[in-house]
Amino acid sequence: MDTQKAIRFGALRVAEYRFYSMSKWMTAVIAFGLGNPILYLVSVGLGIGALVDANTGGGGVLGVPYLQFVAPALLATAAIQGVMDEVTFPTMDGFVWDKLFFAINATSVSSRQIADGVMITALGRGLFTTLMYLGVLLGFGAIPLSSALPLLFSSMLAAWGWSAVMLAVTARLENDEGYFAIIGRFVVAPMFLFSGTFYPLEQMPIFLQPLGWISPLWHATQLGRFLAYGMPIETWLVVVHFAYLALMGVIGMRFVYPKFAERLSR
Amino acid sequence: MDNREVVIRARGLKKTYKDFAAVDGVDFDVYRGEAFGLLGPNGAGKSTTMKMISSVSQRTDGELTILGKEPNTQGPEIRAHLGVVPQKDLLDRELKVWENLFTYGRYFGLSRKWLKTKVDELLEFAQLTEKRNSKADDLSGGMQRRLAIARGLVNEPEILLLDEPTTGLDPQARHILWDRLFRLKEQGVTLVITTHYMDEAEQLCDRLIVMDKGKIMAEGSPASLIKEYSSKEVVEVRFGTDKNESAAKQLEGLGDRIEVLPDRILLYTEKGEELLAKIVDSGLNPITSLVRRSSLEDVFLRLTGRTLVD
Numbered sequence: 154m155d156t157q158k159a160i161r162f163g164a165l166r167v168a169e170y171r172f173y174s175m176s177k178w179m180t181a182v183i184a185f186g187l188g189n190p191i192l193y194l195v196s197v198g199l200g201i202g203a204l205v206d207a208n209t210g211g212g213g214v215l216g217v218p219y220l221q222f223v224a225p226a227l228l229a230t231a232a233i234q235g236v237m238d239e240v241t242f243p244t245m246d247g248f249v250w251d252k253l254f255f256a257i258n259a260t261s262v263s264s265r266q267i268a269d270g271v272m273i274t275a276l277g278r279g280l281f282t283t284l285m286y287l288g289v290l291l292g293f294g295a296i297p298l299s300s301a302l303p304l305l306f307s308s309m310l311a312a313w314g315w316s317a318v319m320l321a322v323t324a325r326l327e328n329d330e331g332y333f334a335i336i337g338r339f340v341v342a343p344m345f346l347f348s349g350t351f352y353p354l355e356q357m358p359i360f361l362q363p364l365g366w367i368s369p370l371w372h373a374t375q376l377g378r379f380l381a382y383g384m385p386i387e388t389w390l391v392v393v394h395f396a397y398l399a400l401m402g403v404i405g406m407r408f409v410y411p412k413f414a415e416r417l418s419r
Numbered sequence: 420m421d422n423r424e425v426v427i428r429a430r431g432l433k434k435t436y437k438d439f440a441a442v443d444g445v446d447f448d449v450y451r452g453e454a455f456g457l458l459g460p461n462g463a464g465k466s467t468t469m470k471m472i473s474s475v476s477q478r479t480d481g482e483l484t485i486l487g488k489e490p491n492t493q494g495p496e497i498r499a500h501l502g503v504v505p506q507k508d509l510l511d512r513e514l515k516v517w518e519n520l521f522t523y524g525r526y527f528g529l530s531r532k533w534l535k536t537k538v539d540e541l542l543e544f545a546q547l548t549e550k551r552n553s554k555a556d557d558l559s560g561g562m563q564r565r566l567a568i569a570r571g572l573v574n575e576p577e578i579l580l581l582d583e584p585t586t587g588l589d590p591q592a593r594h595i596l597w598d599r600l601f602r603l604k605e606q607g608v609t610l611v612i613t614t615h616y617m618d619e620a621e622q623l624c625d626r627l628i629v630m631d632k633g634k635i636m637a638e639g640s641p642a643s644l645i646k647e648y649s650s651k652e653v654v655e656v657r658f659g660t661d662k663n664e665s666a667a668k669q670l671e672g673l674g675d676r677i678e679v680l681p682d683r684i685l686l687y688t689e690k691g692e693e694l695l696a697k698i699v700d701s702g703l704n705p706i707t708s709l710v711r712r713s714s715l716e717d718v719f720l721r722l723t724g725r726t727l728v729d
Binding site for chain 2: 154155156158159160161162163166167169170173174177251252253255256257258259260261262263417418419
């Protein structure tokens, strides 16, 4: 047994195992990944989009067709949903249900590497989902090719920030007790509705706008709109959007590591 | 024994949770190649000690070295050379039997090529070759435990830690498991076993510590402990729940020592059959009687005044 080899790249080995487990239900991952964008494209793009574009004389919203306007939010939502699926239930499984993290921690893999492995898997899943979404958007001609990379960047930045915070929260849970349903209904769903997803946040009454300001989805959406088609935003605000998402990730992980270490040493 | 290499060394080892001392200053050495046991009832501190040896739980005080390394700072380095079989198997129930071994081996950085051969070898050792493509969830309790042991061996560990390896298994499954562990012993693998089964400790352990309430009550080989703390034989007699106390008074002085338990009386002696004859001759007619050799259960009873399953 080569000790140095054993203790290196533990996070990648955890990710390798989790991707392998995920491959067992790849059909479902692909179905969800492709199903959502196609449904949204049909309902939002062909339905609401046609209505909006017709009423703006073909001008769309902020100078771009409606579907292109909502694309950054749809993509960031897909990325957030993708990582959410990986940092919540599998983490509960690792600590509480099947306690598989304890089995992993009995090897040369450290608690920090397990946490990093979970994040790598989550971001991998988020990237996969986002890429599929992007493929569908490009395939339908909903966005220009030049927007693809900028939107991938803003979406994955949102995925990073959101997954770190959600992992920090999930790592503290001793049991589910309906927590994930509450998060889904009272955090993720409102976030989707109040983040300037379907119309500029400024259209909302001022007392509702703070809901968007604290939402990572709004920051990712604004950043995506700026990067993808140059929506006019002041420079300092671009920095805020970027820093908000990046800091969510950094601060989230600051809480993740000690909690993983504490729980795995019980 | 003392000139052999010490692979685990504990001095004043302590683990406290708030005000409760789960392990309260224990000293022991484990030598390479031996089967070392931690015997005691539930809550004695065995599993907590095991977690510290596994280098996942940090000690509160005292010294501990595993393979010459410091577990508080070198946990992953130490764990690279340990095999751990936890009390709950912690298998991935969704994966197949061979996949459980293969994926676990990957955590140690072992190559896929090497693992392919190793997995086959371990499946054969665990008598699970025919079950290689079954889901772990579909195995019986005994098979799952054998799979957990095979998994603990995937990195060819220097020390194999087994926490209550046969708890919850039926007698046949226990004997199969013991046979596998014997083979490991023969191969020179150092075994550290926690158990609250005295027969298991007697069967498997070269040397053991008897723990109770976080402390070590005695240390030695099963035979030496029995010799030191008990007599050669034990006569067990039952007179009925209400009559044991009064019968015990009449039995006083007959054996070397007497223990009155709620359901039976134990008389310790060098010659069991002779003592039983004396009991019958004295006019006492026990409902049931049994002459047996002393066991670690008797050692524990002597040391703590309680049975292991209290």
